[in-house]
Amino acid sequence: MTTRASTSVETLKKEIFLLVARALGDDHARTPTGRYVALATRLARSDEAWLTRMIGWTARHAVLRRLRLAALAELVQARLETSATGTRHLLNLCLHRADEPGELLAYWLHWYGRALPQPVKRGVADAVVRLYDEPALATYDSPGAPLRFADVLALTHPVPQGETQTAVFRHAVARRRGDVNDIPAALPQLRARRALYWIPASRRPALFERPEIGRNLAEAAMTWATLQRWLLGTMTGPAWAAVVPSMSYQDRLAHLADFDRDGLPDESAHQVAEDLTAPASVLLSGVTPLEVYPAWRSMRGTRWSRALGLAMDLSLVNVPALPGRTLVLIDRSDLMAGPGYGGLTRAEAAAILGAALACRAARAKIVVLGTTAATLPVRPGQRPLDLIDRFPDAGGSAHPAQAIRTHAAGYDRVVVLTHPDQAAEAAEAVTGPGQEHVITDATSGWFTAIPHVEMARTADWPF
The missing domain is CATH 1.25.40 (Serine Threonine Protein Phosphatase 5, Tetratricopeptide repeat)
Structure with a gap:
């Protein structure tokens, strides 16, 4: 009872x-x-x-x-x-x-x-x-x-x-x-690190010409961030090559431009590219399209372009496959022009988050609000980059609450990606669906958060 x-x-x-x-x-x-x-x-x-x-x-x-x-x-x-x-x-x-x-x-x-x-x-x-x-x-x-x-x-x-x-x-x-x-x-690790710091700063870059430097760095457990501080902020191609094997997938994504600027050797670059496109590495890292996209956008036309395009597609494995019918409403108005996740604008981050969710959902439709409104049905197997290419230009004004009232009927959930100034009105407009998600700061964490928010509302605990 x-x-x-x-x-x-x-x-x-x-x-x-x-x-x-x-x-x-x-x-x-x-x-x-x-x-x-x-x-x-x-x-x-x-x-x-x-x-x-x-x-x-x-x-x-x-x-x-x-x-x-x-x-x-x-x-x-x-x-x-x-x-x-x-x-x-x-x-x-x-x-x-x-x-x-x-x-x-x-x-x-x-x-x-x-x-x-x-x-x-x-x-x-x-x-x-x-x-x-x-x-x-x-x-x-x-x-x-x-x-x-x-x-x-x-x-x-x-x-x-x-x-x-x-x-x-x-x-x-x-x-x-x-x-x-x-x-x-x-404590040999700390002693090895102290020995490295005893070396005068002016002599440190030349050490990378010696074959034993990789072993010395490993013995001192020098991460890329520690190594960068040790070199007083001035990294070189050989220095990057020495720490690339110990860098995380996300760290490598964030430093591709630095690799090119500082002259990462081709052999090391090839190893990085192989890892970026290895399905096991993508799955293990948990990397999402929202993390890959800034690197893909900034590195177009470089030696990383092909690898990053493949990584974008592979990273969909870390996006939830939402069941039922999903409406994704993406605000790309002038309000969304400010800075957002990973160096993207709010509008860009909302676009890639919304497109990735729609590509993985069982059935989805995207409504984009900006200079003009666009309704985009999503076919199974579509790529986020192909969807984004069909989005209208960012800018203009948007009324997410009105768009919800127009489009939400018949959907199991509504995902609204909008500006904080529009959030309260948008949330009030959702009256039909059992699950609504009003997101004002698009981050990769929402890929994990959305299904768990729905679990909270239905008491379907993951433990």
């Missing part, structure tokens, strides 16, 4: 998951609000098992880290109030990255004070023993962190496991005091 209490709990679940789902696409929604914390607190007391599963699911999405840690802290506090057992184990299980013990403790200290309950102290200490190693110290122990590694060690007193972790803990404390020169022999 459904009771008023159970109905209320289901409403809480829908609301908090809707906040989480929207945060996948909207970076402004990734900071825990008072409402989010209140929902997490109430669910921690009314359906702990469901909230625990949601926290576990959010770990799959790095952009949700702050929301996940806030919910975890509220869940732990609720368990402490009832003297529940297993809280220490829960904390250890739910901390996944080496910066998370510090972030969780910073949240706890802000809201609950410096007197750490024993389950919190011990659970975080267990996670520290599991997560704090030399690469973690090099990567996450930065002055801008909410709490440094040494602060976490002082608050939780973990017992290091082995000589190497003992050295990691001791050096973390030394770094906090500003002593970065005396690096223990048990």
Whole structure:
């Protein structure tokens, strides 16, 4: 039998998951609000098992880290109030990255004070023993962190496991005091990096003529960003060639123009192009058309053109295949001329996001609003670039709310890509479809967010 209490709990679940789902696409929604914390607190007391599963699911999405840690802290506090057992184990299980013990403790200290309950102290200490190693110290122990590694060690007193972790803990404390020169022999990566920084800046570019430079950089775990700082911002073709193998798919996309400007050797460029068009690489990276398009547009007529055109098509695999009938309304008016995602204008980002969604949907129609209105039925198998070529010029004025009232009948969902000034009126105009998505900042995260927003509204949880 459904009771008023159970109905209320289901409403809480829908609301908090809707906040989480929207945060996948909207970076402004990734900071825990008072409402989010209140929902997490109430669910921690009314359906702990469901909230625990949601926290576990959010770990799959790095952009949700702050929301996940806030919910975890509220869940732990609720368990402490009832003297529940297993809280220490829960904390250890739910901390996944080496910066998370510090972030969780910073949240706890802000809201609950410096007197750490024993389950919190011990659970975080267990996670520290599991997560704090030399690469973690090099990567996450930065002055801008909410709490440094040494602060976490002082608050939780973990017992290091082995000589190497003992050295990691001791050096973390030394770094906090500003002593970065005396690096223990048990930390070869940090010692290798220090040796590179001891080389005078004027001599560093010439090192790339030596065959051992690749090995030296690997031993020091030098990323492209670290290498760029080491070279004082002046990269060269050989320098790029040395770090290309360790760069992510998205990083390579973002630096194709730099590769050409700085003279990346043809052999390395060929390897990059092969990876850009490898279906496995596209799938593993999660890259979307909205990320590939800025590179394709800026690199037309270069050695990357063919690879980027293929990458655009392949990246559709990371766009959701929305079921039913989908209406995509794209505002390309003068209001959309401002800067948007990845160096695109708002109008350009809306166009590629909307075209990609329509190409993957089971049945879709696009309505473009700009200098003129255009209605474009979408055939299965169409390419986003072919669709965009048929769009009218950007500019003019648009009335998304009126377009919704004209076109929305008979559709299962409406996706509206418009300017923030038009959003409220557009949302009010959607009265028929069961799913509406009014998006004012087109980002690649919306490809993941849209199906999860629909799950929130129907209580069809992905966990």
